[in-house]
Amino acid sequence: MKVAILGGGPSGAFAAERLASAGVRTVVFDEKLAWEKPCGGGLTWKAYSQYPFLQQNDTPKKIVTETNLSAPKSQPVTLALDRPLLIYSRFDLNNLLLDRAQHAGAQIEKDRVLNIERTGSGWNLRTKTGTVDADYCILATGARNPLRDFGTELTASDTMSALGYYVPGDRQKIDIQFLPGLEGYIWVFPRCGHLSVGICGKGETAAALRVRLERYMAEQGISRDGATFYSHLLPCLDTPAWKRNRVAGDGWLAVGDAAGLVDPITGEGLYYAMRSADLATQAILADTSEDIGLAYRKALRRDFVHDLEFGSRLANRVFHGTFLWGAVTSRMVQFTRLSPKFRDVMQDLFAGTQPYVGLKKRLFRNLNGSLIEIVCNLGFGRLVPGRDPA
Ligand SMILES: Cc1cc2nc3c(=O)[nH]c(=O)nc-3n(C[C@H](O)[C@H](O)[C@H](O)COP(=O)(O)OP(=O)(O)OC[C@H]3O[C@@H](n4cnc5c(N)ncnc54)[C@H](O)[C@@H]3O)c2cc1C
Structure with missing residues (x-):
């Protein structure tokens, strides 16, 4: 089997490494290869604990152990990150991932894919420099995916x-x-x-x-x-878009941003790009009679899509909601400063270990404790409107 991977960002490069390591003939096309793709470049503990090479390498990266949080009508707070965030330049991160793919045996082509066409049970790819045949395609072309018939159909609200x-x-x-x-x-x-x-x-x-x-x-x-x-x-998919999300079709799978797989609250996409690539390649390599697309869809849902869909329902509440007469974001900053229990939740959110499903339950379970900690620190009077806890 020969797999063509369209796009050599984190999702495409990682899929290539996985397939090539398993002995599959793999070719990656990227019009730019390693480049400074607009991005924060932040990787959570969830990402580098699952894929330790992201931490254990010589590529330059910043290891950050503190974050300042600020919101209207609340004083800023510094949160210690018990599990640091790694921050890469995207040129360096893409380079690292493409190098690994190449070392695993993937063929890397600096070329733009213009079109793909089904030919029986395979594909014909038309690129800027010629044509190539493949048995299977992985679409990893990012949020500006130019191949409109494949991958997530992003609307303005998504x-x-x-x-x-x-x-x-x-x-x-x-x-x-x-x-x-x-x-x-x-x-x-x-x-x-x-x-x-x-x-x-x-x-x-x-x-x-x-x-x-x-x-x-x-x-x-x-x-x-x-x-x-x-x-x-x-x-940043709306809740209905998660339901109809087009992540697979006959002879192709979409991964990373091309499949809309980004946290709708934090914008974290690097982990999901790599995780979806991992799940896509597992579906391709699995020695079962199950349809590859169906196996991939199920794996995504089980692994993280259900949680991100749930997150899309919370987003409006987080950014526009109120709690105890103040904006939720302001309360988050105030509670982080005043409640050790709430700080634990924030640390887990920054590490990527607190799922959205279960967040509300944890917050409410802790609420009494948090409020007692806050009242002990300050007194309830300071939580009323217009009076910022010092
Ligand atoms: C401003 C900004 C800040 C962000 N900050 C963070 C952050 O701090 N942490 C985090 O986890 N996520 C962050 N994200 C999200 C993260 O950047 C993406 O989720 C991630 O890049 C997705 O990886 P990908 O491989 O799916 O797509 P991309 O990284 O976009 O890679 C797609 C690749 O496909 C190539 N390509 C496209 N079309 C073709 C074609 N026709 N032929 C050949 N090649 C093609 C492109 O050249 C590109 O290299 C941020 C996003 C933005 C926009």
Whole structure:
């Protein structure tokens, strides 16, 4: 069997490594190969504990152990990350993954796929430089997938804009800033040699997000001198879109952003890109009579899609909801400062180990304890509107 992988980002490169390691003839096409794809580059503990090579390698990366959280009407708080976040430049991360694929025996082609056509039980791929035959296709072309008949059909309500600047500078901590009325947030991610300062938001134009980000940068004294602007799409599927999501068809599977597999609250996509690639290759390599597409769909759902779909139902509540007369995001920041029990939940969320299914239950189970901790620290009076706990 020969598998063609369209796209050599984290999902495509990792799928290639897995297939080639198992002895499958694998060819990857990417028009750019390793490049600085617009991204924060943050990898959670969930990602590098499952795929330890992401941590254990010589590729430059920043290991971050603290994050500042800020929201309107609440003082910022610093959260210690008991399981650090790794932050890569995307050029370095893509390079690492493509190198591994090549060492495993995959053929890597710098070429753009223009079209794919079914030919009996196989495929004919038309690229910028010629044509290639394959038995199976993995679509890993990212959020701007140009092959409209394959992969997730992203509508405007299933995406958000994400943009920012690579800014010269160095820091040790992450900054996360929630903003009034925004289903999204601003981040400042320290990387080796520069910062990735960005914003993502659902339901707002890229121009409006850029204004918000530039205002924030000016307020924080982050200069745009020498900075490089970036922008891209981020899949952010609405709940109904998870139900109809087109992740597989006759002779093909879609992985990563091309399959819409991004956390609809945090925008985390790197782990899901690699995990979906892993599950896709397991379905292809499985020695059973089950249909590959069906096996992949089932595996995705069991593994993380059910949880992300549940997350899509929570997103509106997290970013636009209120709790105890204040915005949920502001309460999150205040509770993080005042309640050790709540801090534990936040640490698990940053590590990627707290599923959305079960989050509400855990929060309510802890609520009494958290409120007692807060009242002990401050007194309930400070949780009323307009009075920020100091
Ligand atoms: C601004 C921003 C910040 C983000 N920050 C984070 C973060 O901090 N942490 C996190 O986990 N996730 C983050 N994400 C999400 C993350 O970037 C994506 O989920 C991840 O890149 C998905 O990987 P992928 O391999 O599926 O797609 P991509 O990384 O987009 O790779 C797709 C590849 O396909 C190639 N390609 C496309 N079309 C063709 C074609 N026709 N022929 C050949 N090649 C083609 C492209 O060149 C590209 O290399 C962020 C996203 C954005 C936009």
